Amino acid sequence: MGTTDARRVLLGQLIDHAPTFPPALLAPDAALAEDERAVASSSSFVLGRLVWRASGLGLLASSRRPVSAVLDAPVPEGAAVEAVEATYREDLDSLACLAPEVFVEVALADGLEGRLDRLAGCGFRAKVRCGGEVVPDVAALAEFVRACRERRLPFKATAGLHHAVCTNGEHGFLNLLAAVTFEGDEEAVLSEQDASAFSLDAGAFAWRDRSATAAELERVRSETIRSIGSCSFFEPVEELELLGVLPL
Secondary structure, three states, X not given: OOOOOHHHHHHOOOEEEOOOOOOOOOOHHHHHHHHHHHHOOOOHHHEEEEEEEXXXXXXXXXXXXXXXXXXXXXXXXXXXXXXXXXXXXOOHHHHOOOOOEEEEEOOOOOOHHHHXXXXXXXXXXXXXXXXXXXXOOHHHHHHHHHHHHHHOOOEEEEOOOOEOOOEOOEOEHHHHHHHHHOOOOHHHHHOOOOHHHEEEOOOOEEEOOEEEOHHHHHHHHHXXXXXXXXXXXXXXXXXXXXXXXXXX
């Protein structure tokens, strides 16, 4: 990533913006306006791809934003997408060559390791749902993190990550980032509810007595967690502002 600032390494292009998806559910015009506001913001370095349904890609013809297409329909011929997102299926081969990166959502249930093995064998990435109708428990999410790390299988997380630190039964995105970073403490860090236990400054990302430098975080972002999907860009940014992490 070409920087020694731990904040820019850990947070750079972290949030894939999905404004048309629940709970935001913005209409396309409003969603694009909100995304433009994110691009123009002082924290735009945190902004990743624009997440858009494949069936609506025609609405982005004039957009220059990098796009991740959720496969609710075939990707139109000639559409420029950097990634596609799909649910796990038996015919995984059908997803090949659709985009440079393919993220496949897997269920945190029996057979998880076999599903992740298949994704790794295909050269795909994993996708995990952290909230919504079902919130995975700490043990299940920790198992997923460990399994992806063991396989050096990059993943993205989505749904339910509305807070920096876990609260009211919802997972926190700082908890997840720390769980990926601090091997061996996955359950403990995913359960952490004390925001003061975390710190992120130019020098390091820390949780309690563990810390990681920019170089270590660059490896984590490259090999394990690629992005976090959120229907709001500003909500997680505002939480980081309250914690004193942003603005830089």
